[in-house]
Amino acid sequence: MGFVIGRGADAATEQAGHVGRYRALDGSQGTKLYLDLDGPHATLIVGKRGYGKSFTMGVVAEELARAAGVTPVVIDPMGVFSTLAEPADGEAVPVEVVDEPAVSADVLGPRSWCSLLGLSAETGAGALVWEAAQQHPTLADMRRHVEQSDAPDTDRRSAVNHIDLADTWGVFDPDGLDASTLASTEITVVDVSGLDSAPMNAVCRGIAEALYRARVDDRIDRLPWLLIDEAHTFFDGIAEDALHTVLTRGRAPGVSLVLATQRPSAVSEIAISQSDVLVSHRLTAGADLEALNAAQPTYMNDSFDERLPTDPGEVVVIDDATETIHAAQIRARDTPHGGGSPSARELADHE
Numbered sequence: 001m002g003f004v005i006g007r008g009a010d011a012a013t014e015q016a017g018h019v020g021r022y023r024a025l026d027g028s029q030g031t032k033l034y035l036d037l038d039g040p041h042a043t044l045i046v047g048k049r050g051y052g053k054s055f056t057m058g059v060v061a062e063e064l065a066r067a068a069g070v071t072p073v074v075i076d077p078m079g080v081f082s083t084l085a086e087p088a089d090g091e092a093v094p095v096e097v098v099d100e101p102a103v104s105a106d107v108l109g110p111r112s113w114c115s116l117l118g119l120s121a122e123t124g125a126g127a128l129v130w131e132a133a134q135q136h137p138t139l140a141d142m143r144r145h146v147e148q149s150d151a152p153d154t155d156r157r158s159a160v161n162h163i164d165l166a167d168t169w170g171v172f173d174p175d176g177l178d179a180s181t182l183a184s185t186e187i188t189v190v191d192v193s194g195l196d197s198a199p200m201n202a203v204c205r206g207i208a209e210a211l212y213r214a215r216v217d218d219r220i221d222r223l224p225w226l227l228i229d230e231a232h233t234f235f236d237g238i239a240e241d242a243l244h245t246v247l248t249r250g251r252a253p254g255v256s257l258v259l260a261t262q263r264p265s266a267v268s269e270i271a272i273s274q275s276d277v278l279v280s281h282r283l284t285a286g287a288d289l290e291a292l293n294a295a296q297p298t299y300m301n302d303s304f305d306e307r308l309p310t311d312p313g314e315v316v317v318i319d320d321a322t323e324t325i326h327a328a329q330i331r332a333r334d335t336p337h338g339g340g341s342p343s344a345r346e347l348a349d350h351e
């Protein structure tokens with residue numbers, strides 16, 4: 001027995017992930033806390049650096065990897081989730097790590113192509129890229145379209161150079177990740193840590209759109225959960241539109257999102273207002289507290305900052321479905337945690 005976030009007290013714990021225990025004032029361990037993995041949720045995990053966001057996301061990932069009927073995908077900008085594939089304590093955690101992710105070029109519309117390449121659609125080169133992206137599904141076809149156009153030489157050269165730049169990122173491939181490859185029983189860890197912000201955003205957008213569309217068109221029969229670490233990076237780029245779609249329209253087709261960020265003030269207001277589960281570690285920055293205070297639910301009587309925990313792994317959970325607030329300690333990882341800051345002392349001990 002315990003509390004299931006998203007369901008309530010004394011709810012059955014089937015299709016729910018064990019994420020921690022209640023935190024008692026005297027430090028003793030309380031009853032178990034679970035997260036509902038049955039229905040769709042938008043979950044926001046926040047906290048200042050080093051207080052356990054990635055660790056908590058890893059715990060949610062372990063539970064999702066073991067759950068039935070879901071297809072979890074982690075977008076991993078820091079390269080810390082491949083450790084999910086290492087031997088686990090207890091039940092196995094089935095994982096597939098994708099080291100060199102690619103998506104199909106046509107997941108981006110003409111507007112996104114222009115902003116990805118930093119071209120205004122009002123310029124000659126921007127207009128060419130717009131037209132090429134509108135008419136062709138691959139980078140090679142887009143390039144050919146530009147070369148064969150009768151636009152001025154300088155515009156064609158500039159457009160081709162920009163398309164070639166996108167090609168060097170190595171993230172566009174007609175056979176890239178799609179919903180059917182992602183919709184496996186394992187959790188897929190998409191390691192985007194070697195990529196710059198623009199290609200990283202392109203991959204994230206491609207995956208978010210592929211999962212969303214596949215559910216809308218009824219092409220996959222598992223419910224997708226998209227977990228995104230360092231989520232502020234993607235609200236700053238071309239992934240934002242796709243994430244907004246999932247946040248505002250994902251519930252009906254059953255697409256869930258779990259976002260982790262140390263800067264809640266840098267994700268969009270939509271991400272905060274649409275989240276039905278907020279997991280907050282310690283936070284101290286004024287702008288971040290303000291962003292969360294502004295969205296504070298009416299059933300929360302004290303101000304948000306008064307509730308905040310002090311130590312790594314401690315959280316306050318606001319569950320909008322049951323309109324309840326919980327002080328909890330996130331459980332230990334069953335697989336090694338890949339994050340954390342390196343310590344000079346620990347390195348010296350191994351010399």
Ligand SMILES: Nc1ncnc2c1ncn2[C@@H]1O[C@H](COP(=O)(O)OP(=O)(O)OP(=O)(O)O)[C@@H](O)[C@H]1O
Binds near residue numbers: 329330333337
């Ligand atoms: N639930 C927990 N139980 C035990 N230790 C924890 C827990 N959560 C975090 N820690 C400890 O805190 C450290 C920092 O956690 P983590 O790497 O998840 O921080 P973070 O908030 O994601 O930081 P960053 O912003 O740098 O990614 C971990 O290496 C671990 O030692």
